Amino acid sequence: MSDGLTVTKPTADAGNAHIEVKDLVVQYGHVMAVRGVSFAVRLGEQLTLLGPSGCGKTTTLRAIAGLEPPTSGEIVIGGTPVFSSVKRISVPAERRGLSMVFQSYAIWPHMTVFDNVAYGLRVRRMGGREIAEKVGSALDMVQMGDFAQRSASKLSGGQQQRVALARAFVFSPSVLLFDEPLSNLDAKLRAEMRIELRELQHRVGITSVYVTHDLEEALAISDRIVVMRDGVIAQIGSPFEIYNYPRNAFVADFVGSANLIRGRHRPECGRDGLIALETAGGTLVYGTAHGRPIGAEGVFSVRTIHLGLSREAPPAQANVWPVRVRRSVFQGDFTQYQVDWEDRQLVVRCTAADPLAEGEQAYLTVDPRRCVLLEAEPAPA
Amino acid sequence: MTWLRWFWSVLAGQRFVSLLVGGLSAILVLYPIFYLIQAALNVGDPQARPPQEYGLANFGWVSEYPVILWNTVVVAVLATILAVAIGFIMGWILSRTNVPGRAVFEQLMALPYYVTPLMGALAWSFLGAPRSGFINQVWRALGGAEYLIDINTASGIAWVMALFEGSVAFVMIGAVMKSMDPSLEEASQVLGAGRTRTMLRITLPLVIPGVLGATIFVFAEMLGSFSAALVLGLPARFYVITTAMYQLLAQYPPRFPLAAAMGVSLFVVMFAMVFLYRRIVTAGSYATITGKAFRPRPMHVGGLRWVLFGVCAGYLFVAAILPFLTVAYASLQKLATGLPGLHGWTLDNYRMAVSLDAVRSAMWNSLLLGLGTATIGVLFMGLLSWIIYRSRIPGSGIIEYIVMFPQAVPRLVFAFGMLWAWLSFPFSIYGTLWLLLIAYLTVFLPLGIRTISSVLLQIDKSLEESAQMCGASWGYRLRTVTLPLLRPGVIAAWLLLFVASVRELGASILLTGPNAKAITPAIVEAWFSISTELTAAMALIQTLAVALALALLFTFARRASQYGGE
Numbered sequence: 001m002s003d004g005l006t007v008t009k010p011t012a013d014a015g016n017a018h019i020e021v022k023d024l025v026v027q028y029g030h031v032m033a034v035r036g037v038s039f040a041v042r043l044g045e046q047l048t049l050l051g052p053s054g055c056g057k058t059t060t061l062r063a064i065a066g067l068e069p070p071t072s073g074e075i076v077i078g079g080t081p082v083f084s085s086v087k088r089i090s091v092p093a094e095r096r097g098l099s100m101v102f103q104s105y106a107i108w109p110h111m112t113v114f115d116n117v118a119y120g121l122r123v124r125r126m127g128g129r130e131i132a133e134k135v136g137s138a139l140d141m142v143q144m145g146d147f148a149q150r151s152a153s154k155l156s157g158g159q160q161q162r163v164a165l166a167r168a169f170v171f172s173p174s175v176l177l178f179d180e181p182l183s184n185l186d187a188k189l190r191a192e193m194r195i196e197l198r199e200l201q202h203r204v205g206i207t208s209v210y211v212t213h214d215l216e217e218a219l220a221i222s223d224r225i226v227v228m229r230d231g232v233i234a235q236i237g238s239p240f241e242i243y244n245y246p247r248n249a250f251v252a253d254f255v256g257s258a259n260l261i262r263g264r265h266r267p268e269c270g271r272d273g274l275i276a277l278e279t280a281g282g283t284l285v286y287g288t289a290h291g292r293p294i295g296a297e298g299v300f301s302v303r304t305i306h307l308g309l310s311r312e313a314p315p316a317q318a319n320v321w322p323v324r325v326r327r328s329v330f331q332g333d334f335t336q337y338q339v340d341w342e343d344r345q346l347v348v349r350c351t352a353a354d355p356l357a358e359g360e361q362a363y364l365t366v367d368p369r370r371c372v373l374l375e376a377e378p379a380p381a
Numbered sequence: 382m383t384w385l386r387w388f389w390s391v392l393a394g395q396r397f398v399s400l401l402v403g404g405l406s407a408i409l410v411l412y413p414i415f416y417l418i419q420a421a422l423n424v425g426d427p428q429a430r431p432p433q434e435y436g437l438a439n440f441g442w443v444s445e446y447p448v449i450l451w452n453t454v455v456v457a458v459l460a461t462i463l464a465v466a467i468g469f470i471m472g473w474i475l476s477r478t479n480v481p482g483r484a485v486f487e488q489l490m491a492l493p494y495y496v497t498p499l500m501g502a503l504a505w506s507f508l509g510a511p512r513s514g515f516i517n518q519v520w521r522a523l524g525g526a527e528y529l530i531d532i533n534t535a536s537g538i539a540w541v542m543a544l545f546e547g548s549v550a551f552v553m554i555g556a557v558m559k560s561m562d563p564s565l566e567e568a569s570q571v572l573g574a575g576r577t578r579t580m581l582r583i584t585l586p587l588v589i590p591g592v593l594g595a596t597i598f599v600f601a602e603m604l605g606s607f608s609a610a611l612v613l614g615l616p617a618r619f620y621v622i623t624t625a626m627y628q629l630l631a632q633y634p635p636r637f638p639l640a641a642a643m644g645v646s647l648f649v650v651m652f653a654m655v656f657l658y659r660r661i662v663t664a665g666s667y668a669t670i671t672g673k674a675f676r677p678r679p680m681h682v683g684g685l686r687w688v689l690f691g692v693c694a695g696y697l698f699v700a701a702i703l704p705f706l707t708v709a710y711a712s713l714q715k716l717a718t719g720l721p722g723l724h725g726w727t728l729d730n731y732r733m734a735v736s737l738d739a740v741r742s743a744m745w746n747s748l749l750l751g752l753g754t755a756t757i758g759v760l761f762m763g764l765l766s767w768i769i770y771r772s773r774i775p776g777s778g779i780i781e782y783i784v785m786f787p788q789a790v791p792r793l794v795f796a797f798g799m800l801w802a803w804l805s806f807p808f809s810i811y812g813t814l815w816l817l818l819i820a821y822l823t824v825f826l827p828l829g830i831r832t833i834s835s836v837l838l839q840i841d842k843s844l845e846e847s848a849q850m851c852g853a854s855w856g857y858r859l860r861t862v863t864l865p866l867l868r869p870g871v872i873a874a875w876l877l878l879f880v881a882s883v884r885e886l887g888a889s890i891l892l893t894g895p896n897a898k899a900i901t902p903a904i905v906e907a908w909f910s911i912s913t914e915l916t917a918a919m920a921l922i923q924t925l926a927v928a929l930a931l932a933l934l935f936t937f938a939r940r941a942s943q944y945g946g947e
Contacts, residue, residue: 067846069773093849106847110865119861120851164847171851 017076018043018207019064019175024073026059033059035231036073041175041209046201048210050218051228052254058179060228061211065100065177066093078174099173103180105164109153113144113163116152120171138170139163141200158189165197169204176208182217194220215255219243227251245290247375252301259307259346261285261300261371274318274368281342286318287371299374306370307348309337309362319371323364325356339364395855399768403780406765409823410786413798417648420641420801439642445625453621455535456542456610457603463543464603465596467696468550475551476558479679480689492701493548497884499901500920501541502612503908504704505532507711507917513718515707533617541609544700546602550595557591594661601654604647605791607887612908622647623793623887630797630891637801644794652789705924712917730918740907740919743898744926746814747883750899751930754821755879759871761822762829766837767863769830771845788827792887795824800891812894820888825881829874836870837863876931883927 017040026034034056041047049057062068063083064075072085077098082091099120108116117135126134139145142162147155155163161181168176182190182197198221201208212218218225219239227234227242227250234254235247246252249260263277263285270276274286277298287300314320326345327338334349337356341364348364356362421439423432474480475487493501508516509532520529531537565587569579607623614624622643629640682689711717715725734740768774769781787795799820803811810816844866848858864871889899900923908916 065850067849093846094852094854097852098850100847100850102843102847104841104843106841106843108844108848108862108866119848119853123852123857167847167851177850 016043017041018045018078019209020074020076021060021064022074022076024060024063024075025071026056026063026068027071032231034063034070037228037231037233039226039233039236041207044205044207046198046208046210046221046223048212048218048222048225049228050212050215050225050255051234052213054230055228056231057211057213057228061177061179061209064175064209065098066091066096097173098175098177099168099171100177100179101164101168101181103183105157105160105181105184107152107155107160107163107167109151111152112148113139113150113152113155114148116163117167117170119167124171134170135166138166141203142166142196157185158193161185161193165200169200169206172206174206176204176206178208178210178212180212181210183212183214190214190217197221227255229254245372246301248377249299249301249374252374257304257347257349258301259304260374261302263298263300265294265296265298275373279342283321283342285371286368287373288369289373292373292375294373295376298376300371301374302346302366302371304336304347304349305334306366307346307350308365309339309348309350309352309356310365311356311360311362313363314365317365318368319366321364323362325358325360325362328356328358330355395772396774398764399772399774399777402761402764403768403774403776406761406780406826407783409819410783410826413795413802413823414786414790415798416801416805417641417644417794417798420637420798421645423638423641439638440646445620449620449622449625452535452619453604456539456621457600459536459539460542460546460603461596461600463539464546464550464599465554465592467543467547468552468554468595468599469592471547471551471693471696472555472558474689474693476555477680478682478686478689480682480686480693482690482693483679486693486697489697489701490548490551492697493545495880495924496545496701496704497608498542498545498606499608499612499884499886499904500708500924501545501700501704502538502609503913503917503920504707505537505541506613507707507717507913508532508703509537515720518720533613533619535619538610538613538619538621541613542603542606544696545609546599547696547700549602550599553595553598554588554592557588557595561587590661594658597654597658597661601651601658601789604651604654605794607791607793608905611905615909623791626797627793627890640797644791644797648790648794651791655785655789708917708920711914712921714914717914717917730912730914731922733915734918734922739898740900740903740922743900743903744922746817746898747900747923748926748930750814750817750821751879751883753818754825754882755875757818758822758825758829758878759833759875762826762874763833763864763867763871765826766830766834767859770834770837771842784826784830786826787824790824792824792885793891796820796888796891799823799888812897814897816892817889817897817899820892821878821882821885824885824888825878828881829878832874832877833867833870836867836873840866876934879930879934880927883930884923 019041021040022038024034024037025032037056037060039047049060051057059068063070064077066082069090070083070085073083074081074086075083077096081087081089082096083089108119111119114135117138118131121131121134135148136145139148142165144159144162144166147159147163152160152163161184164181182193185193194217201221210218210221219242222239224236224238225242226236229250235242235251237245242251242255246255246258252258252260261277261279263279263283266276266278266284269278269284273288275289275294275298277285277287277300279285285300287302309323309325313322321341323339323341323346325337326340329336334351335355337348337350338345339348339362346364419432422435422437424436424438425432425434471490475483475490480486496504506514508514509530511517511528511531511533514528514530514532516530517528521527532541561584566579566583569583570576574582605623607627610619610621610624611627614620620628626640626643626647629636629643712730713726713728715727715729765780765784769777769784799816800811803816803819810819840863845858845862848862853861884901885899886901886905890902890905893899893902900919904916904919904923907919
């Protein structure tokens, strides 16, 4: 889990880093889209830039691609700087040896599927037979082998997506970049493509950087995730790390929904490696610090899915409180409850077969290991 | 070998080509403007170049000045009101009602544009001249006194110009009405507002910026228009700024500085207009233009639809069919002063026109110039569009302003600047077709760039970027992705440039020489100095030649694309 803590030292593992981004700043006029972002992508790794729209993730990706000129910083690919504001280097996109799948697919409508995929090979002046071979196997890999002579303008969204993918990896680029490639597909297709992408990535085994605003997508396909907000990095870590141990309130809320519980630290009540916070209402909540330092105050993040509700009091343990169900909304996969807890409400998502009614009394429980302490945030200036 | 390759890569590189093309366009546009302004400020010997003394005296009092200014304003205002009214009504009928034959009408609305103000002026001269005009003859035959209409007046000129410019206003206003999201109106109706209230509170405020923009655009065009005012105004000694300028240049001795000063003041006013137009369009378009093509639900107008049908048919008859028939009739008459009868029909005018060397060479020159302008133009303007709207070359914003400059300068004024500019050019191109070619390429920059860039802007940027990510160089991308996708825009621009060049008057009339005649100035010359019937025949030959050339090109283009498509 500790690899999630490379945040402050992006070059710590530069030994096998394939892409290094150092202090990247991208400015449009007066708007700072990216404000000093640093991270490294290891050889063969699938890294995802995750964040809400406008957080700078696509701009960062396009800066790596060479499609967006950064204002300052440095980008190194395979040990060679492709952009450096200090050394005044800026290698044009076509000479960076990367490849990219676009959000709009960018399939050329005036060509056949074959011509689309063959484009990168023809640019590299490959022989006709070799091209036919490579295009054929690339199209087979994305299950579009039968469509080679089809005009690209007559493809469905999912088919265009596959062709775009084949076109992107057919010429064996050193790095694949993905700009929200699944966001234009419907939910079911998206879930299928997600798995296919992950498989393809394992088979081809190339380094890739993936941009998305979809949490599930990021969790499913990434080796590591970079969560971004307002042009800066909020957290870097494995999907497990990001989901279970969010660093701050933003990550906790953006990466799945969470309740935040604030309280005074009571060191004398801590036990079994757990720490205790006392809320304003006087309730003691036990949780884990996950190795993070704690001051006089602290905030726990508790995922809505990790809270439990039951009619009977569970056997005595920490973190059990009687509550009243205020609102109950059935949402298919789960039922979402709002319960009165102290003088506020908590959101709970349960999958229980026997739903509670509004107004009913119940017991709220949560495993202390699921109450994760957030890092102390600098006081707002 | 390597340095050669390096040299070539620089030459074919994006930056070098962009700078070259951008710089060339800047020279084409700014060089004549500089000489125009220089000439306007020349208060010394009018023939001395460069001027020995500078001053503002040319802008001062010329005894006819107030009258000319007043005439210009009256004509422009009248014509603008009428043209915008035509554009608004036709736009509303054809995009918002269930008038019969809507789709066909929409196609036919281009016809008045193809008639051109010159042809319109010739035709309406036959129809509405106070003594000999056909309409006035009928009027007298019915017992009327003197005449019913006089086309050789301000309102006559405005009428002819408005009929032509009405189709331009229609295109602009119709586009606004069509691009309006119908759900905006539906929302108003769902919330309980009636049809009238919806019209007043929702529809009108949404289309007003577009209508205002069209009004200013049309007004600027009217201020600089030339041919109708020349053909209809000159016989009655009625001058607007452009025709007065022409008169100052055509008389002996020519009064260059005065003409230049007139040109500069007109240019300043039009520049302000175009600037205002751009401000309105960029400020007001966000509400209605969402980029999606809506097909608004047409309003069911009941029995009124046949009235509206009549309005549409009436406009097309008056603006396109009647002028064409009139000119055709006049061209087939010995003396086109009588109403159609059994006698007087002849083909002599055509025989005469075809046998005149001057006409033949002028026609041939114009077709040649059209081919040259269109072919060089699409390449040049296509590259410029790409540089302006796609490249990140610093200064591309300035290039956009410069190439759109000619839109704010009447072609006659521009040609005047060119006359001076290229006289002092080291190679002698004055009096040759080359000068006309350069002039056409300059004055039609906005036309070509607007046509191509409207298609270019629809091409998603990522289509080019993905080629870049595949490793393709700039030239390779342009050739394999951008140009093929741009083909409809390029073809449309080619045709527009060809037609516009063959029929150009304002710039040509100043720049033609004895060895470099163009057809439109020849037509005007024939009108004033030979015979009206011959002129009609020439105008018709020109129209038919353009139509024939286009038909041929279409056939070739289709065949070529069929073979090329395999």
